[in-house]
Amino acid sequence: MxxxxxxxxxxxxxxxxxxxxxxxxxxxxxxxxxxxxxxxxxxxxxxxxxxxxxxxxxxxxxxxxxxxxxxxxxxxxxxxxxxxxxxxxxTPQAIVGFDVNPSVELKVNRSEKILDVVPLNAEGEEIIGDMDLKRVDLDVGVNAIIGSMVKNGYISEAKNSILISVNSKNSEKGAQLQKHLTEEVNSLLNSYNLDGAILSQTLSDDDRIAELADKYDISLGKAALIDLIVNNNERYTHDDLAKLSINDIYLLLHSKQNKPENVDFSGEASSKEYIGAARAKEIAFEHAKVNEADVRNLEVEMDYDDGRMIYEVEFDAGNKEYEYDIDAVTGAIIEYDIDDDYDDDDDDNGGSNAGNNQKMLSREEAKNIAFRHAGVSAANVRDLDIELDDDDGRKIYEIDFEVGNKEYEFDIDAYTGKILKYETDDDDVSKRPSNNTSSKPASSSQSLIGAEKAKSIAFNHAGVSAANVRDLDVELDSDDGRRIYEVDFEVGSKDYEYDIDAYTGKIIKYEIDEDDDDDKRPSSGGSSQKEPTKPGNTQTVIGIEKAKSIAFNHAGVAAADVRDLDVELDEDDGRKIYEIDFEVGDREYEYDIDAYTGKILD
Missing domain, CATH: 1.10.287 (Helix Hairpins)
Incomplete structure (x- = not known):
């Protein structure tokens, strides 16, 4: 009533x-x-x-x-x-924040009843779903939220850290609530057979912290935490730490033994997503060709550098000092330095293993990297597919497989072993974004349209019936900081590809490929088209990605530096060409490239 x-x-x-x-x-x-x-x-x-x-x-x-x-x-x-x-x-007497990768805030009154629930990102909206937590006891609401995080895979054995932040009008009661919630969450995680790692803190209103939170699209709690870390360690910047998950931040603080005084720590963060300190030192010893028995002054620390988690391994052996930076996910040696104390001769590889002399990873090694990151056993994997591909001049392994009711997709650098992209797909076809992407909706009230809605938009635009569709694939992805649904399917002899804004439902780009003839329906979204085969010839077009790569290589630029890119498949004097325009720095580039041979025409 x-x-x-x-x-x-x-x-x-x-x-x-x-x-x-x-x-x-x-x-x-x-x-x-x-x-x-x-x-x-x-x-x-x-x-x-x-x-x-x-x-x-x-x-x-x-x-x-x-x-x-x-x-x-x-x-x-x-x-x-x-x-x-x-x-x-x-009247709200306290605001309680929970951060993992999903971020959620609860506004509570003096009786610890929930007055409002505020998801702070897309993952937070997924966690809350259709739960109505208003007017329920805080403990009941916390139980529901933690349970949803576990159910949706945001808290697991591999990612067991959570940040609890309490901003109360009464500092004494705020501290009591912080302690109570830490104990409550720890108990809840134990009930799921998980050993949690909990960071907790009390907050006060601070305009500078609020500005940081707005700038990086993160919660006030996470903004306050990374600000404390940056103030205690000049090595890190707000830009670096804002990208990290709470679990990675906990690992850094634990490894560096540099914990902020105003933050309480409970439990130990999981490092199961990474190769581990023991394996990192083994890799260094093997490369240095030394026995562990001969090593002294060994130090192994986890760190974050140049957008990736790494292990820093330093030790002495004989009359030499060794320093290694090792990728924490792949085990690839990123950089090493060997210093001979007697002749001061440095053997430095210049910080990169991506040179021409580097050996390409085997399929087995790439597969193991994917399995380890997904936290799965090879014995449980089915429908495994591994392909070596070329993406903008970069060799990558595309690895797809299934375990249980989930599908996994990985793009892995064929030389460094770096994971460039990964996705997991549940039975409902709606892709959950990886931890590498965290895109906040345009407003806190806006939510994802969902895979079913995206699918319906594509079918309606294509003028097809769902009953006639085959080979349907719907993925939630991130493109230039924008969340999109990629919808691919076939009807009759045609292939359809759609990119649909995940929040507004706007069709950003679409392609329709007629397999049987040369008739192509161009995309209203602009530049991307496919061409089947050249009339009277079995030769196929090189494709947009290859054409882009040819232009970028000729211009001597990196894809990451390019802006205002436009690629169109056109016809000039009966010849199919790719017209490619882009800018880098203060320069504009225009290329005409033969769509079949890849020859630069102009």
Missing amino acids: KLDNNMIEHRLKRAVEANTPNVLPDILQSIENIKGGTEMNMENNNQTRPIAFDNSRKERRTSSKWIKWAAGAAAAFVVAFTGFFASSQL
Whole structure:
């Protein structure tokens, strides 16, 4: 039953009356005693002092006024107390934040009832889903949120860290709530057979922290945490740490033994997503060709450098000092330095293993990197597919497989072993973004349209029926910081590809490829088209990616530095060409490239 304001006030009034002592009978009895005493005095004096009767009437009038005043005061007290009580129940007394990668804030009143739930990113919206947590006890709401994080895979054995932040109007109660929530969350994780790692802190209003949170699209709690770390360690920047998950931040703090004083730590963060310190030192020893027994002054620390988690391994052996930076995911040696104490001759590889002399990873090695990152066993994998491909001049392994009810897709650098992209897909086809992407919706109230809606938009635009569709694939991805659904399917002899804005449903780009002839329907979104085969010839077009790569290589530029890129498949004097325009720095580039041979025409 929903309560209106009158019913709420009525119940509050009853509650106040039940708890307010009824002193009126005592007051009336006192007045009767006074009255009786006066009349007795009159009788004893044989009515020789009539003035006493007049005083009695005056006293009765005074008492009557006093009673009216007391009743009015009591009524005023009830109204005031009722208003105060109601106001205190509807006013947020504390804001509690939970950060993993999903970020959620709860506004609670002095009775620890939830007044509002605010998801701060797309993952937070996924966690809350259709749960209505308003007006429920805080502990009940926390139980539901933690359970949803575990269910959706955001908290697991490989990622077991969570940040709890409490901003309370009462600092003492805020500290008590921080302690209580830490114990509550730890107990909940134990019930899921997970050993949690919990960072907790209390916050106060700070405009500078609020600006950091807005700048990096992160919560106030995470902004306050990374600000503390940056202030304690000049090596890190806000730009670096804002990209990291809470689990990675916990690992860095634990490894560096540089924990901020204002943050409480409970438990130990999992490093199961990474090769581990023991394996990192083995890789260094093998490369240096030294035995561990001969090593002294060994130090292994986890760090973050140039967009990746690494292990820094330093040790002495013989008369040499060794320093290694090893990729924490792939085990690839990123950089090493060997210093001979006697001749001061440095053997430095210049910081890169991506040179021409570097050996390409085997399919087996690439596969193991993907399995280790996904936290799965090879014995449980099915439908494994590994392809060596070329993406903008970069050799990559594309690895797809299934485990249980999930599908996994990885793009892995064929030389360094770096994971360039990964996705997991549940049964509902809607892709959950990897930890590498965290894109906040345009507004906190906006939510993803969902895979089903994206699919429907594509089918309606293509003018096809779902019953006729085959080989349907829907993926939630990130493109230039924009969340999109990639929808691919076939109907009849045609292939359809759509990029659809994940929040607005706008069709950004689409392609329709007719397999049987040369008829191509161009995309309303602009530049990307496919061409089947050259008439009268079995030769196929080189494709947009290859054409781009040819242009970038000729210009001597990196794809990451390119802006305002436009690629169109056109026809010039009966010849199919790719027209490619882009800018780098203060220069503009225009290329015409033969669509079949790759020859630069202009």
